[in-house]
Amino acid sequence: MKIVLLLAALLFAPLSFAQSLYQQLGEQQGIETIVEEMLYQVGGDERIAHHFDGVDIMRVHKLISEQVCDLSGGPCDYSGEDMKTSHRNMGVDNADFNALVEHLIAAMEKEDVPVSAQNQLLGLLAPMHGDIVEE
Amino acid sequence: MMNKCLYGGGFLLTCVLALSPPAAAEQGARLLATGGTSSLEGSGGGGIVPWATLSSYAGEDQFGATVNLSEVSVDDFRLSVQGASLSWNNRIELSYAEQTFDLSTIGGELSQRIIGAKVRLAGNLIYGDLPQISLGLQHKKNNDYELPAAVGSKDDNGTDWYVSAAKAWLDGPFHRTWVANLTLRSSKANQLGLLGFGGDKEDSREWLAEASVAAFINRYWAVGVEYRQKPDNLSFAEEQDWKDLFVAYFPNKHVSVVGAYTDLGSIAGLNDQTGWYLSVQAAF
Ligand code: HEM
Numbered sequence: 001m002k003i004v005l006l007l008a009a010l011l012f013a014p015l016s017f018a019q020s021l022y023q024q025l026g027e028q029q030g031i032e033t034i035v036e037e038m039l040y041q042v043g044g045d046e047r048i049a050h051h052f053d054g055v056d057i058m059r060v061h062k063l064i065s066e067q068v069c070d071l072s073g074g075p076c077d078y079s080g081e082d083m084k085t086s087h088r089n090m091g092v093d094n095a096d097f098n099a100l101v102e103h104l105i106a107a108m109e110k111e112d113v114p115v116s117a118q119n120q121l122l123g124l125l126a127p128m129h130g131d132i133v134e135e
Numbered sequence: 136m137m138n139k140c141l142y143g144g145g146f147l148l149t150c151v152l153a154l155s156p157p158a159a160a161e162q163g164a165r166l167l168a169t170g171g172t173s174s175l176e177g178s179g180g181g182g183i184v185p186w187a188t189l190s191s192y193a194g195e196d197q198f199g200a201t202v203n204l205s206e207v208s209v210d211d212f213r214l215s216v217q218g219a220s221l222s223w224n225n226r227i228e229l230s231y232a233e234q235t236f237d238l239s240t241i242g243g244e245l246s247q248r249i250i251g252a253k254v255r256l257a258g259n260l261i262y263g264d265l266p267q268i269s270l271g272l273q274h275k276k277n278n279d280y281e282l283p284a285a286v287g288s289k290d291d292n293g294t295d296w297y298v299s300a301a302k303a304w305l306d307g308p309f310h311r312t313w314v315a316n317l318t319l320r321s322s323k324a325n326q327l328g329l330l331g332f333g334g335d336k337e338d339s340r341e342w343l344a345e346a347s348v349a350a351f352i353n354r355y356w357a358v359g360v361e362y363r364q365k366p367d368n369l370s371f372a373e374e375q376d377w378k379d380l381f382v383a384y385f386p387n388k389h390v391s392v393v394g395a396y397t398d399l400g401s402i403a404g405l406n407d408q409t410g411w412y413l414s415v416q417a418a419f
Pocket of ligand 1 (some may be wrong): 048051056060063064067079080081082086087092096098100125126129132
């Protein structure tokens with residue numbers, strides 16, 4: 001049993017207790033890079049790219065970055081619409097939502113965001129599923 | 136596509152939609168690992184417990200399929216499983232498995248076929264407050280019934296019913312993603328059914344609890360434990376609960392590999408059956 005606990009401790013070791021989520025995401029600069037990378041991948045994903053036809057991507061990039069900064073404890077105040085209003089009648093389904101989450105994860109992996117920080121951000125965004133997905 | 140470049144200026148994103156590479160993204164409508172692996176009885180799940188999750192990564196209006204090979208090797212026995220499953224719409228899963236149980240020490244072999252069906256009733260593994268809840272059945276039939284009959288079993292076939300609830304926490308303890316599954320099964324099967332159904336000691340259905348808990352170390356690797364209550368219907372030998380400690384690897388949405396240390400207790404009078412479990416699944 002002791003060996004199991006020791007093994008578990010080692011496996012879970014790379015945790016960063018000291019840094020805030022905002023810091024672990026690389027602050028303003030890091031967050032903007034992650035969101036940019038995510039949207040770049042979204043644009044190349046034929047499963048969901050059509051949702052963004054004719055959308056002002058610069059604006060969405062600014063707003064999502066601001067939202068993530070705000071949620072993660074950074075010095076920002078999200079100034080966009082609430083999630084229900086901004087995604088109304090878009091017909092986003094579970095698969096679309098999962099696709100975007102996959103691109104966010106891939107973007108965070110690319111930027112070497114630690115798994116613990118990735119999970120914290122995903123944990124903050126997942127509850128928005130109910131407001132964004134329409135079925 | 137040029138219209139995508141109209142907005143803003145001097146920033147990569149302006150032309151994102153026009154210049155992006157073709158989908159490098161994974162196919163499949165669900166997130167990595169949410170299809171779980173294949174259980175010993177063919178149903179999507181953990182190793183020894185069927186889960187509320189449906190196998191493959193098929194989402195709304197999609198079909199998915201899996202094939203799998205599993206091998207359990209304990210002190211005096213060896214169990215080989217070949218299985219396949221078909222899922223639709225993240226709603227229905229049909230499965231088939233053939234189990235061969237090699238009585239290495241005693242000599243001889245037992246085998247059975249299992250047809251399974253599972254329906255997701257409610258909820259979603261990841262999103263929302265409800266856990267994912269599914270109802271399933273496994274119909275099992277022995278190929279060779281001589282030995283099971285000789286040791287006191289009453290039937291060469293039987294149907295297990297189960298209800299499962301599964302939930303994932305993206306940001307669980309230690310900021311890791313955790314998954315838990317609880318299954319309640321009504322069954323008369325002796326040693327999965329390999330030793331027949333019902334027995335001289337007890338010949339009625341019983342509710343049995345089965346549970347799994349896993350933690351994802353990162354996106355691809357999970358470690359966990361499973362526990363499965365067993366009936367005890369035959370007087371010739373005591374049947375005991377099963378447990379295992381597993382490591383699962385999901386390199387992508389097409390392959391998963393599970394290795395486990397298992398403790399199957401006493402089987403057919405031979406005590407302390409511990410050993411290894413290895414399972415490989417391919418998903419389409
Ligand atoms: C956790 C997931 C998501 C978050 C946090 C998020 C966040 C946002 C934010 C902050 C905005 C700007 C709101 C505003 O206009 O004031 C936005 C707009 C938008 N989102 Fe999402 N979103 C998510 C999922 C999705 C998904 C899955 C899709 C579709 C595949 C999507 C498609 C869009 C589109 C097309 C717009 C632009 C709407 C417009 O300007 O007309 N979003 N999102």
